[in-house]
Amino acid sequence: MSATVDLTSDAIAAVDASGALADVLGLPDQLRDAMWRVESAGLEPRDTPGGLIVAGMGGSAIGGALARGILGDRASRPIVLARWYDLPSWTTPDTTVLCTSYSGNTEETLALYEAAGALGARRIVATIGGKLADAARADGVPVVPLPGGFQPRAAVAYSLVAALEVAGLCGAGERLHAEIDVAAARAERLVAEWGPDGPEDSLAKEIARGLHGTVPQVAGAGLTAPVAYRWKTQINENAKTPCFSHELPELDHNEIEGWEGAPELGRFSAVFLDDSDLHPRSRQLIELTRGLIASQASASYRIETIGDSRAERLISLVLLGDLVSIYLAVLRGVDPTPVTIIEHLKGALAGG
């Protein structure tokens, strides 16, 4: 489909058969609902000096990465992600392990749940059900019940808030209810501006048109590093195209050289996710790097977070990336929802 096609509600509905866009537009309410769900789970605060491990994969694990980004240097203990079959060797009974799997049937997460139990760590589960909920019920492990009907990656508000809240309960971070509330209100205004009923030259539609037909490289730093990864994974899964992410300043010690050969391989574009509170040298590097790749990139964007608090700013760019990924899918004429290759792989593993 041409990049000049209108990104109106009707044009999107013609491609987006399962309503992925509606889930993205629902982010503000989902953030509020997520706080209520964690609250209703009645989790007991328990200080675990060994910190927090968020154990999960893909669209369920991203909440842990984003929560860590929001906490930044307000995190008072290590917060790490376990996206494999094993927990870090230093996991002890003094560690909280949040096992997060939307479906409750992801084999890596089930293995991590068992590993955490074997090590005597404090376990908390976030899921809609599946084997993980069954195991938690049998073991008396508390469950944050997630609402059904989403793709795992579309439940990002829930995985993010669950990780933030559990970080607060185990002493790894502050509890940020007020910040999340304000971020939800801000996201509501951005939904109106960037959603399908917003102008055709809105930032989200403009970026989608500019990235269409290219392989985007999304770069973040500090607060925006996990957001860059979220953009990559959303573009991969929703638009079904290659997309890569990296972070500054590290990418300027390797990836930057690769741009030299980019034009002879295909059309590559770059997105730099900026934030007013980044280290001044990172901000300077964004400008320098963008200038250095300008002649090799089909398009490049420098986008700044919007809002005051870290939660507001991070969530603003998560929303933007999610919308861009849906618009890209529509421009390609592909339904954003199905992830048939991921399902196929899970089926192949389950079959032995």
Ligand code: PA5
């Ligand atoms: O986006 C997706 O569908 C995947 O990345 C899943 O989140 C991932 O495969 C893990 O599944 P679940 O979230 O159900 O544990």
